[in-house]
Amino acid sequence: MHLAFDLMRGLERALADAAAAAGIEPGAFEPGVRTSDPRHGDFQANGVLAAAKRAGKPPRPIAEALVAGLGDDIRVAFEVSVAGPGFINFKARPAALLSWLQAHRSRAGLELGASAAHKGETWVVDYSSPNTAKQMHVGHLRSAVIGEAISRLLEFTGARVVRDNHIGDWGTQYGKLIWACRRHLDEAALARDPIEEFERLYKIGSSAAEADPAVMEEARAELVRLQAGDPVSLALWRRINEASLAAFQRIYDRLGIRFDETLGESFYNDKVERVYAELSADGISSMSEGAQVVFHPEHPRFKTQPMIVRKSDGAANYATTDLATILYRSEHFHADGILYVVDKRQADHFEQLFLTARKWFVRRGRPIPKLQHVDFGTVLGEDGRPLKTRTGDNIKLRELLDEASERALALVNAKSPDFPEDERRRIAETVGVGSVQYADLSQNRSSDYLFSWDKMISLEGNTAAYLLYAIARIRSIFRRHGLECGDPAAESGADAFQTPDEIALARKLVKFSDAIRLATETLCPHFLCLYLYELAGEFSAFYNADKVIVDDPAVRARRLVLCARTLLFLETGLSLLGLRTLERM
Ligand code: ARG
Numbered sequence: 001m002h003l004a005f006d007l008m009r010g011l012e013r014a015l016a017d018a019a020a021a022a023g024i025e026p027g028a029f030e031p032g033v034r035t036s037d038p039r040h041g042d043f044q045a046n047g048v049l050a051a052a053k054r055a056g057k058p059p060r061p062i063a064e065a066l067v068a069g070l071g072d073d074i075r076v077a078f079e080v081s082v083a084g085p086g087f088i089n090f091k092a093r094p095a096a097l098l099s100w101l102q103a104h105r106s107r108a109g110l111e112l113g114a115s116a117a118h119k120g121e122t123w124v125v126d127y128s129s130p131n132t133a134k135q136m137h138v139g140h141l142r143s144a145v146i147g148e149a150i151s152r153l154l155e156f157t158g159a160r161v162v163r164d165n166h167i168g169d170w171g172t173q174y175g176k177l178i179w180a181c182r183r184h185l186d187e188a189a190l191a192r193d194p195i196e197e198f199e200r201l202y203k204i205g206s207s208a209a210e211a212d213p214a215v216m217e218e219a220r221a222e223l224v225r226l227q228a229g230d231p232v233s234l235a236l237w238r239r240i241n242e243a244s245l246a247a248f249q250r251i252y253d254r255l256g257i258r259f260d261e262t263l264g265e266s267f268y269n270d271k272v273e274r275v276y277a278e279l280s281a282d283g284i285s286s287m288s289e290g291a292q293v294v295f296h297p298e299h300p301r302f303k304t305q306p307m308i309v310r311k312s313d314g315a316a317n318y319a320t321t322d323l324a325t326i327l328y329r330s331e332h333f334h335a336d337g338i339l340y341v342v343d344k345r346q347a348d349h350f351e352q353l354f355l356t357a358r359k360w361f362v363r364r365g366r367p368i369p370k371l372q373h374v375d376f377g378t379v380l381g382e383d384g385r386p387l388k389t390r391t392g393d394n395i396k397l398r399e400l401l402d403e404a405s406e407r408a409l410a411l412v413n414a415k416s417p418d419f420p421e422d423e424r425r426r427i428a429e430t431v432g433v434g435s436v437q438y439a440d441l442s443q444n445r446s447s448d449y450l451f452s453w454d455k456m457i458s459l460e461g462n463t464a465a466y467l468l469y470a471i472a473r474i475r476s477i478f479r480r481h482g483l484e485c486g487d488p489a490a491e492s493g494a495d496a497f498q499t500p501d502e503i504a505l506a507r508k509l510v511k512f513s514d515a516i517r518l519a520t521e522t523l524c525p526h527f528l529c530l531y532l533y534e535l536a537g538e539f540s541a542f543y544n545a546d547k548v549i550v551d552d553p554a555v556r557a558r559r560l561v562l563c564a565r566t567l568l569f570l571e572t573g574l575s576l577l578g579l580r581t582l583e584r585m
Contacts, residue, residue: 001099003077005113006513008033011043011074011090018069019051022062028054035514040083041091042507048086059086094496097506098558101565102494104512105486107572114516115158124162124329125151127341128257131168132244132264133177133198136251137394138387138451139343142376145440147341148257148578149525150374156576157520162260162333166325167248169241169264171318173202175223179215180205181236182222194243227269251397254433256578263325271324272316275309279323282363284356285309294356307352319353326357330369337370339523344375344446374523377448379440387451401433407457408432411465416585427585431465432457434579438464441577442529462533464579467570470536472585474567481549486564494557501542505562508538512569516576525577532573539566 004010015031032047048066052059063086070080077096081089092100104110127147130140147163155161180201189197209216226233245262252258276292279285285294290312296302309320329335340350350373361368381387389395409428416424439456442463443449459465478485497503515531518524539562548559571581 001076001096002073003096003100003103005104005110006116006517007092007100007510008035008043008514008517011045011078014070014074015045015047015066015088017071018066021069022065024051024062035511036089038504038507041079041081041089042510043090045088045090048088052086062086063088092507092510094498094503094506097503097510098494098496098561100510101506101561102491105488105491105564105568107568110512110568110572111156113513114156117157117517117520118154118159121158121336122160122162122334123154124164124333124335124338125154125341126164126166126325126339127151128248128252128259129166129168129342130248131171131173133173133195133202133240134244135195135199135394136248136397138379138397138400139394140397141379141400141436142440142445143341143343144252144255144257145437145578146374146376146445146525147339148255149441149576150339150341150523152576152578153516153520153523153525153528157516162329162335163258164329165248165259165262165264167241167245167262167264169237169244170266170269170321172223173206174226174237174240175219175221176205176209177202177240178205178222178226178233178236179219180208181240190243194239195247198240198243247398251401254401254429255437256580263328265318265321268321268324268328269316271328272310272320275320275323275327278364279309279356279360282360284359284363294352296352296355299355301348302352302355307356309356319349322349322353323357323360326353326369326371330361330366335369337372339372339374341374341376344377347373347375372523374445376445380448380450382450382452384450401436403453404432404436404457405429406432407453408435408465411457411459412585415459419584427582430580430582431468431585434464434468434574437577437579438467438529441525442533444526445524462529464574467532467536467574468579468582469585470539471567471570471574471581472583474539474563474570475583477548477563483560485567491557491561491564493554494561495554497558497562499546501538501545502558502562505538505542505566508535509562509565509569512573515573528573528577532570535566535569535573539563 011033012031015033016029019029020026029051030047031045033043033045036042036044048059048063052062060082063082067080067082067088074080078090078092083089104113125147128140128144130136151161151163177198184201184204186197205219209219222233226237279294280292285292288306291308292310293306293308295306307319308317309323311317326338329338342350354371357371358368379387387395405428408431409424412424412428412431435457439451440449455461456463457465459469475485483490497506511531515528519528542562546559548556548563550556574581
C-alpha cells in the first residue's frame, strides 16, 4: 500500500482525479480537505458543496459519484462515507495507519516526504538582527527563537534557507558613542566586559549631546568622519562591532542558532546610491522639503505619510538600507522569498517598504520575491506590562537564560538526584533554555505573551519539560529491554492496530505531516507545539492502557512501532523548533 507522506494532499489529488473522471471541469472543484473531528474520521472534504452550488445541482449525488470514482488505493486505506448534504469523510484503516508508520521510520524519510513543499526555492530569513554596542535583552528573544524555528521548518520542507542576521551596525548613535570613546574609554573595563563599557559610554555621549549643543555638533562631526572612512574612527567602530558580535554569538550558541550571513546595515553603505538613482529615474520617488520620499497614492495613510528614502542632509536611513537589502538578496541569493521576523511595532515600515520595492521591481522588470513581515508581540511580565527588572531596566538575555538554567536545575535535582552533578547541569541547561524557547514558540506569535517562570519550567502542561520528559521516558523503555529504537527487526511481523488506545495514537501520529504543513504555511510554530503536546498526551494514554513488552510477537512489534514513531516525531518536532533533546532526564 503506497501512501503519500502528506495524507491530506494525497486525498486532494485523489478527489481531483475522481472529479476529472466524473466530467467536472478542472477549476470548478476544490476538494477542500481538512482534518476532521476524530469522531467523524481523520479527514473531511467539503468542496463538493461549493462546486454543486456553482453548478446549480444537488451536492449529495455529486459526492457519491466522486466516492465511487476513487482509486482502489484510497478505498483500501480509508473507510469513505458521504455525510450530511455532501461532506466526504475519510477514516484511515488500522492496516493503513501501520503501513504509513512503517514507511516513515527515520528523520531522513520524513524529510524526503516533506521536502516536496518548497523544493527548489530559496528563502532568506532575516531574524535576530539586534543593534550593536548594546546587550541583547529580553526584547531580542522572540525574533531569534521564532526566526530559527521558521528557518528549520522551511529547510525541512525543501527550501534552501539563507539565515541573515541584519545587524544594526550603522547610524547616528555611532557619532555619540565614538565621541565618548575618544574621551572616556576605560581600557580595563573594556577588557572585562566590552558591551557593558560601550553601553556606559553611549549613555555618557548621548546625555552630553543632549545637554550641550556643542557636543551634539562634535558628535555629528564624528559621524561624518566615520562615514568618510577616517582610520581612527573606523578602528573604534570595528572594535565595537567585534565585541558585540562575540557577545551575541554566546547567546546564539546557547539557543542553537548559526547564521549563514551577518550582513549588517553597514554592508549596504555603497549600495544605496543605486536606490536613490533608480527610484528617482523611475519616477517612484519625489522630492519633498529637500528629502527624497515615496508616496503611495492608493494607500489610505501612505498617500500623505511618505517613506523617506534619503534625508534632506543627504544621508541614508533604515528604509534606504532595507531597499538596498532587498535588491541585494534578490540579485545575489536569487531569493524567491524574504521573511522579516521583526516586532509588530514595525508593521508600517514593512508595509511601506514592500509597496515601494514591488513598484520598483515591476518598473525594472525584475522578478519580485515574496515579501512577508513575520510579526510578533511583546513579552509581558506578570503585571501585564513589558517585562523589565524590578528597577525598570531591560532584562539581559544572558541573565534570563542563566536564571532559566538555574531554575531547571532545581527541577532536575528533585527528579534525578542520583545523576552525576555535571550531567544534571547539562540537562538543566537543555531544559532551561528549551523552556524559554518553547514558551515563546507555543504562543501565537502575533499576540503578546505573559512570561511566567512557574508555568514555563514545569513538567505539567504544554511545556518543553513535559515533552523532553516524554522523550526520555520512551528512550528508557527501549533501554530497559535492550532494544534499539526503530530497529526494523523489533518491528517486523507487526499486525494492524487493535485496541482503542493504539488506534488513537496511530491516528495522531499520521497527522505529523499536517502539523508540519500548517506550521510552515502559516509561519506559526505554535501549531507544531500544540501537535507535539497532544501527541505526547495520546502516548501517555496508550502507555497506561497497553503493555508494550508482551509475549505475543505481533502485538509487541506493533506497539514498538508506536513507541519508536512517537519518539521520532517528538524529537524531530522539537528539533525543528530549535530545541535540543535528551537521552534521559
Ligand atoms: N535592527 C533592527 C531593530 O533592532 C531590526 C532589523 C530588522 N531587519 C530589517 N531588515 N529591518 O529594530
